Amino acid sequence: MKDRIKVFIQWPAFASLVLLLLFLVINQILSPGYLNAGFITGFLAANAPSIIVTIGLSVVLISGGMDISLGGLICLINVIYVTLAMKGFGIGVCAAACVLVGVLGGLLNGICVSVFRVTPLLTTFATSYIFGGIALWIMPSPTGSVQMDLLIWYLGFGKGYLAPIIFIVIAIVLWLVVKRTKMGIWIYAVGQNSEKSYVSAVPVNRVKLFSYTFAGLLYGIGGFALTAYCGAGDPLIAQSMTMKVIAACVIGGILLNGGIGDSVGSIFGATFMGLVITTVLSSVNNSFFQSFAQGLIMLIGVVGSVVLSGFIKKFQE
């Protein structure tokens, strides 16, 4: 039992969980009773997409990579879904197209990084414009809508709780499956030190290719969820998502240098980020002050999670 607790405290995501609970408690004190069913369902529906995308990005980060193209890619996914839906295709076809576009986009990133050995930051910077550019090309301005059935299902199924939860669970299960295969160990190995991994017969290039493609798959699922939530097409819908997701990963205990962290933990980071934004939007009326307040709390979150994990480490020694 004591060992269990120790392992739990050593978990890279522990600090972010503490941070999240702290934030919930503070909120509860400031505005008692805000955690009602309406708030929770609304929060889940709005934040399931970014939670899924955070899991995807965290896999890339653990393998030592970086991906800033996810915003552009998700815009493209949204646009393609709505365009297909307007042409009369069913939900299944549109969803499959989302996943396919995500996987192909991730594959392109992966090929540039692993085969052509371009720095991940540069590669994904360039591809973010490619993905975002195609989205604008297909759909120059917000338009269209998704199938009514999808909208009703996403916001109403199981009293509004279940649809977002199903999406999140799919993402978590996908990662847990990968984590238990050879690839799971390889991802951590390559993220820690790619040369040592190469000497240990780990197929480094394949691992990098896989991590970007896997992330692309999750962006596809996340993009589908986002489209179901918004119900409409918008070529700029996810452009501001990239940095928020990266910050969520850091708060969730993922090291940007690679090798350390747990994708499940990054969920706490994403939830924290979502809560911050919702809380600030609902409690701060002056819109000029909102960005500042959000930024301040995020900074406290990032610094807090880093300081807290450092403190935990020291405390154990």
Next chain:
Amino acid sequence: MELVCNQVTKRFGSVVALSNATMTIKTGEVRALVGGNGSGKSTLSKILGGILYCDEGEITMDGERYEVSSPKEAKAKGIIMTSQELSLLNNLTVEENMCLCDLDVKGGFVDRSQMRKRTREVLKLIGKEELLNLRIDKMPANEKYLLELAKALIQKPQVLIVDEVTSALYKSDVEVVEKLLNQLKEEGVIVLFISHRLNEVFAFCDTVTVLRNGDTVGTFQVKDLDENTLISYMSGRDITEEIMVSDSIDESDLEIVLRTGKVHLPRFHKEVELDVHKSEFIGVAGLDGQGQTTFLRSLFGLESTVNVEFDGKPLTISSPRKAVKAGFAFVSGDREKEGTFKERSIAENFAVVSDMLLKKKPKNIDDYLKKAGVKYNRCEDLIISLSGGNQQKVVIARWTSSNPKIILADDPTKGIDIQARRDVHETFRQLLDKGSSVVMISSDDEELVETSKMMPLSRIIVMYEGEIVKTLRGSEITVENIAAYSSGKQKCKVG
């Protein structure tokens, strides 16, 4: 089984790291590969391990051409090497590390119980079953090196290349390794044992191949050799016992500038202590990686905080800034990284320390640079317009112009031409005349001998595995003696 290297050559740019290496190893043979710094032994083992390609020549296994382009392919053919830098990953568990090269899979998922079983078996072989539940980053160096060996063993090698694994081991661990090697030998495994510990070569190995400056000197039966002959093959000179006479110089009258106290070298779990006299030149000899660099860097506040006695007063050095203010100078062995500011001019590179740290605007920059023998056009030119040797002279002039009381130089003449070397030595001599002291590491034993001869007061300390094993003075300072003590010879006789 038979492994044959025929005329294997490897070049890095214009430098020949390995030239026409030729040897034949038979099944069940434990072959030692020895040689000094830059002899090419690591290059040869990396070629066999699939990390480097060879430019010319041919390697065959059982008459079949052995050509691999990655460690994975080498492993598939049964050639497994341990890495001197260690291939263990801190974020993985012990069993994940051990089995990383060949993870067990059951039904698509990693089979952890099988991995644990295999790991336990191999840890039993090295007598360290208790390591199974520890974290890699918390382990002391000797246990990491044993694990590195275990990681090679778990892959069931046909040819095992052991690269300097024993250098960080304790005596009891070395006995375990010896037992293991004997066992492998009986199983018909070829072992290529790279070590600078000559006593181990004599204890474990059947045959020895000597490399020197990339050339193969020859292969010998260990039982036909004695230590002196082997050292003379390695250094290319005859070793005779009678040189080892000590001139007694009375050092008690000399003024001590720096008493280092005990400086801790974490990798070796050892402490080094050195007293530096006024106007003295101390050459630090030894094979690469025996703690010389760490020792020197510690004194400049680059490793951790050290407490020394400087000029008769206690001094805590917690950063290079503090060291410089106290009168230390440090010439790094890595000019690219720690010597020059590439995008800055010669004058700025020269003046940086006195200008920015000591708050003294240097005057007559041209005079200084000319005196240091720098060949340049205008001192406003970028430093990278100069040759490597001239760049290094600027770096050294930077430090000498600040009138340091002590200069710590980490292989300052590495990779520069002979004339530039002489100029550097001359600069150091002039500093001694002015009352400064110089501590200089060099990987070139001949340079140490020459330099110590031109200095009025000089001493060579030889470091081996994190200890000063011998101090050479006067006529004792010879390439032969340095080579002998660098290889750990007669370690027990030295106090």
